[in-house]
Amino acid sequence: MGTRAQLEVKRIMDRLASAIVEHRLPPGTRLTEAKLVEVLGANRNHVRSALQKLASEYKVVTIFPNRGACVAQPTxxxxxxxxxxxxxxxxxxxxxxxxxxxxxxxxxxxxxxxxxxxxxxxxxxxxxxxxxxxxxxxxxxxxxxxxxxxxxxxxxxxxxxxxxxxxxxxxxxxxxxxxxxxxxxxxxxxxxxxxxxxxxxxxxxxxYLLLDERSGDVDLQAVLEES
Amino acid sequence: MGTRAQLEVKRIMDRLASAIVEHRLPPGTRLTEAKLVEVLGANRNHVRSALQKLASEYKVVTIFPNRGACVAQPTxxxxxxxxxxxxxxxxxxxxxxxxxxxxxxxxxxxxxxxxxxxxxxxxxxxxxxxxxxxxxxxxxxxxxxxxxxxxxxxxxxxxxxxxxxxxxxxxxxxxxxxxxxxxxxxxxxxxxxxxxxxxxxxxxxxxYLLLDERSGDVDLQAVLEES
DNA sequence: TATCAATAAATTGCTAACAATTTTGGATTG
DNA sequence: CAATCCAAAATTGTTAGCAATTTATTGATA
The missing domain is CATH 1.20.120.530 (GntR ligand-binding domain-like)
Incomplete structure (x- = not known):
């Protein structure tokens, strides 16, 4: 990656990571590429690799093949x-x-x-x-x-x-x-x-966290009630 | 990334990582995309993202912008x-x-x-x-x-x-x-x-490692003598 | 009204072609 | 002979557009 694009990807990653970390993007939020392109004024390729990296390096994004990216919901x-x-x-x-x-x-x-x-x-x-x-x-x-x-x-x-x-x-x-x-x-x-x-x-x-066993897996219920 | 390409990238990563880890690819070895495409019978795009990941996630590859990838030489x-x-x-x-x-x-x-x-x-x-x-x-x-x-x-x-x-x-x-x-x-x-x-x-x-201070930085000398 | 199938729309995935950059290998000159 | 410059080759970087897949919509049927 040439240094220009690299910086752009980093910029997008930072924007998204900040939003997630600062709880402005709640877990489960869908992150459609088109929308991010529009909001961030970015190239779709750059958005894509930013999402990939946030998924594989930081694990704050989950990518469902052919179905796009979401803010992750760790178990x-x-x-x-x-x-x-x-x-x-x-x-x-x-x-x-x-x-x-x-x-x-x-x-x-x-x-x-x-x-x-x-x-x-x-x-x-x-x-x-x-x-x-x-x-x-x-x-x-x-x-x-x-x-x-x-x-x-x-x-x-x-x-x-x-x-x-x-x-x-x-x-x-x-x-x-x-x-x-x-x-x-x-x-x-x-x-x-x-x-x-x-x-x-x-x-x-x-x-202060609700990390009891419960279903032992994702908190699907809580999320569904929310939305 | 669709699951097919994802697997292909992983395959390339594994091949390269194994070769590096098992000391078949010594530090500093140049990894030109075209050569890897040829040797691994792969798509150049897949090779590229494999290299990117090996660089940013595992740090066993270093990418010099516009100048290609090498097996990393950690300081x-x-x-x-x-x-x-x-x-x-x-x-x-x-x-x-x-x-x-x-x-x-x-x-x-x-x-x-x-x-x-x-x-x-x-x-x-x-x-x-x-x-x-x-x-x-x-x-x-x-x-x-x-x-x-x-x-x-x-x-x-x-x-x-x-x-x-x-x-x-x-x-x-x-x-x-x-x-x-x-x-x-x-x-x-x-x-x-x-x-x-x-x-x-x-x-x-x-x-058994030579980790004395010496120049404190890369061991350029040792590598140059070697090649 | 519920279910299903067919179609359209939206969204993601992929690649081939083109652009930009660096390296190479002379040719030229002082 | 060393230094400089220039064009060609090699290599990496970028993107637009099409392909494939999933989701939404519509409408027919029972």
Whole structure:
């Protein structure tokens, strides 16, 4: 792909991913190519490869052969696996971040916290969601392992979709207090405590989710009632 | 993508990935579309998307805009990050696998070990490489977390490429003795020991690699001398 | 009214031809 | 002889248009 088209595909991916992650496109929403072409002012080929990538790389889109694309509806099993995997990586990230604490990195962390509190004060829901995800990205970047960072980025995206699908009380995100406590522990280089807080933080998020066995599969019912 | 073309792309990806992982296509090898079309008897469009995916998902191919694709040459930094990430996931996998030990799973592990010893006896280098990677996949599947399994699959692939690029003494793979010891610890549900052995196992592999700082970037020199 | 079949419309899938870019291999010149 | 330039070849990038499939509509029938 030539660099121009590549950027265009990335642009489309970003637009779609943001919309999904920020819960403006609910799970199950049909994503017809023609409509996306119209709305995004894009070439259909570019739209197609963006959808393909969102499906195969990020798994926030599902493509039904000959029937088009939808915002994905991860199963409960998948949701749990994503959380479990995420905890594994987040724990490692916390440890590495503590090892890598420079003055510059301390600053980045504090600035990120400011952004988050700012977003909460403004009451901009989308920005709150975005920044609360960015907090975890910043940690991963401080950790300095690009592979872990990229893996985590994917899992954060998927987590956001899972929250949109399975959260009982809407609008609950990462609590800023927990991020604050985590930062305190990290800045104090208290590895055990930081790891513990990260575990609890993830558990808190999961606690607000409806991930009971039930049918054990997709929540077809809930979606059908909705539409 | 319709299911037919999708399968074809997957076929091409598998062929290429196997060749790279089994060190038949050394790092840096140019992958011209026309040649691949000829050799694989495939459509150029299919070849192109296979290359794109191998580049963006698995990172075992690098695409230079307007200049085609090569087998990737990960930097030393990337190699280290892949190993570090892999250890993080492998540790988690070992723990989960122990939690999930059914009779069926015990059997799978033992069968996998047999396959590996079989491959060693036959002296088939490619099969040895393949099966020694499969060992880790089997563990991940026993662990039962599909997300971790998929992440690990990617990292195993990348590890194999890294070994091809940075191993000083050729042909050193995972040692079967270490796999055997690991299985013993897992079957005994000795989590601490299993985790420890996995750590050591990864370190052993890394020990045979030339991942010193040197220029800190690509090993242009080594490659130029080679070709 | 419900069911089914036939047809039309909408949507996705595929490819062949064309465009753009880079590389190659002289030919020319100082 | 090295450097520069230019055209041809090779290679990759792009797209428009058609093919195939699915979905919606219509209308006939019981």
């Amino acid at each position: 409960i099993k998948e949701a749990r696996d994503v959380f479990a995997a995420r905890i594994v990586i987040e724990r490692a990230v916390v440890e590495l971040a503590i090892d890598n604490l420079t003055a510059k990195n301390r600053n980045r962390l504090l600035k990120q916290l400011e952004k988050e509190t700012g977003a909460i004060k403004c009451g901009e829901r989308q920005e709150m969601i975005r920044e609360s995800g960015n907090f975890h990205r910043v940690l991963a970047q401080i950790a300095g392992n690009e592979v872990l960072d990229e893996l985590l980025a994917g899992l954060i995206t998927r987590t956001s979709l899972i929250i949109a699908l399975y959260q009982e009380t809407p609008n609950v995100q990462c609590s800023i207090e927990e991020h604050q406590a985590l930062v305190d522990a990290i800045l104090a280089k208290d590895c055990d405590r930081a790891r513990y807080l990260m575990d609890e933080h993830m558990k808190t998020i999961q606690r | 030393i930094k990337e190699a280290r990050d892949v190993f570090a990430a892999r250890i993080v996931i492998e540790r988690a996998v070992v723990e989960l696998a122990i939690d999930n030990l059914t009779a069926k799973n015990r059997n799978r592990l033992l069968k996998q070990l047999e396959k590996e010893t079989g491959a060693i006896k036959c002296g088939e280098r490619q099969e040895m490489i393949r099966e020694s990677g499969n060992f880790h996949r089997v563990l991940a599947q026993i662990a039962g977390n599909e997300v971790l399994d998929e992440l690990l699959a990617g990292l195993i692939t990348r590890t194999s490429l890294i070994i091809a690029l940075y191993q000083e003494t050729p042909n050193v793979q995972c040692s079967i003795e270490e796999h055997q010891a690991l299985v013993d610890a897992i079957l005994a549900k000795d989590c601490d020991r299993a985790r420890y052995l996995m750590d050591e196992h990864m370190k052993t592999i890394q020990r």
